[in-house]
Structure formats: C-alpha cells, structure tokens
Amino acid sequence: MVRIGAVTAVAVAGGSAAAGYLGLVTGALPLDVGVGRRSRPLGPRTMDIAAPRDVVFDVIAQPYLGRATRAVREKVRVLERGTDMVLAAHRTPVADGRLTATTVETVRFTRPERIDFRLVRGPVPAVTESFTLTPHGTGTRLVYEGELATDLWRAGQWWGNLVAPRWEATVAASLVAVRQEAERRSSLPRRP
Template sequence: MGERPYVGRSRGAIGGKLHVLGRGRDMVLAEHFTPITGGRLRAVTVETVRFTRPERIDFRLVRGPVPHVIESFVLSETAAGTRLVYEGQLGTDLWRLGQWWGAAVAARWEATVAASLASVKAEAERRSAAAGG
C-alpha cells in the first residue's frame, strides 16, 4: 500500500517533508518542510489540512512566510477519468515590501505545488498501470 502521509506515520521521502502535529476526525495540523536556496535551507510552514472525502482537500496556513494562504484540491469524475482542480490564494501585508515578498514566496510556492502535482500524477499513473487499468 502506498504512502498516506496525513493518516499514518510519514516515512521515506514524505517523512522529510511533513510532520503531523495533531489529528482530528477530518483535519490534521501539520508542519511542511520545503527546501529553498538550492536545498541548503528549508522553509517551515504549519497548516491545517481538512479532508472532505472523497472529493476535496483544503489547506489553510497557520504559520509561514506570509500572513495568508488558502489552497484547495478538488477531485471529480469525468468520462476521461479523474479531474483535479487546484486553487490557491496568497495574501500579504506591508504594502510594496509585502508585495515584493509575496511575489518571491509565490514563485517558490507555485514550483512546489507543480512538483507535488507531478509526483501525484506519476504515482496515480503507476498504480493504474499496475492494476491493469
């Protein structure tokens, strides 16, 4: 069985990127570790992750490099297969300085999300091929 990082214990590659601080029935509080500056440093964010099974996962920033981040991943079935829609919102303060910092954070954030989605897609395709479907 594959990794279920928010449900069980995080191991392997996920274990270095995620630490669950607390769990509820449909939500976790988790630290996420993102490598920055070529991997020499890492940014730490704390987020709530809420699950509306089977179609939705929502993230809300509690602590991080900007004051406001909300993200959602929504899954739906289509004739062609499963469709995933990602939406994210990043907010800043401190006027121009905040706008500059927000743009810097957003670039790294978008690259991290794209890499995560590519990883999820590859794993889903691997599982589908292994299942013969």
C-alpha cells in the same frame, strides 16, 4: 570612538536585517501584522490524471492520514490528527537547498472530492489552497487554486511576488508526484 560606535551600529543593523530575512524565508519568523494586507491568486492549475478519484484522493491524503514513507516523513510531519483534519509541518528546501522553509498548515479532507489547506505559520501571513477532484472520463481532473496574502502594502506585495512563484513551483512538483503515484497504483492489478 564615534567611528567604532557607528561601525557597530551598522554591523548590528546588517546582522538584524539578515536574521530577519532568514527568519522570513524559513518561516521561523512569521510576520502577521494585519496592516496593508494584499492578496494574490495561486493557480489555478488543472491536471488530468488517469486514475479513479478515490485513488487520487488517497495518494494526496496518505502522508497525513496513513503511513508515510521515510522520504515523505522528511518533508511532512503530522503534529496533530483529527478525523477529517490534521495540523502538519511541511519542510521545503529553499535557497538552492542551503536552507529549509517550514510551514505549518491545517489540512481538511472532504472525501472524495476536496482537500483544503490553510497556512498557520510560514513566510507570509496567510495562504488558503484547495485541491478539487472531479471525475473526468475514466480518470480524474484535479484543480489546484488558492490565495496568498501579505501585509505592509507595497513591501508585502513585493515579498508575495517573490514567494508565490516558489510556492506554486513546489505545488506543481507535488502534483506531478501525485499523478505518477496515482497512475502507478491504478495500473496495478486489483486484489479481489
């Protein structure tokens, strides 16, 4: 009898650990205890884009303020919209596409020079990010930078070290898409 109880306890503990891990990875079980908080930088990443600043701003803002394409709607869902800020859910494939992480963030727009993101719910307790747009020659220089914070001292730092590279890779892929679309739009003939 004791053996069955021990096996059951191990199975329950293992299942709970697996469920907790999946909850953290997908953002379904956010852990924000405010104890032992450690922060690390995200970026900076600089990208020069051969398009005017207003075009780059519009490309970044369109999924939030404008009409999004079907492909974008699968990744970004605006939950609440104000005049200069939205609350949006972002869906990102993780674990080689076997899981989907959902983060909820506020996105604030300061036209035409800045877009700020603040995590509300996700795999870590806190993330702040910004895209700063400055004129650069005939185009735009986009600078991405931010900060990712975790709780629980070294354990949280370990988790942040796992999350941050994936977070930055997702942002880097988004920036490439922004550059391609902004440069495509700026090469189109302008209508009078």
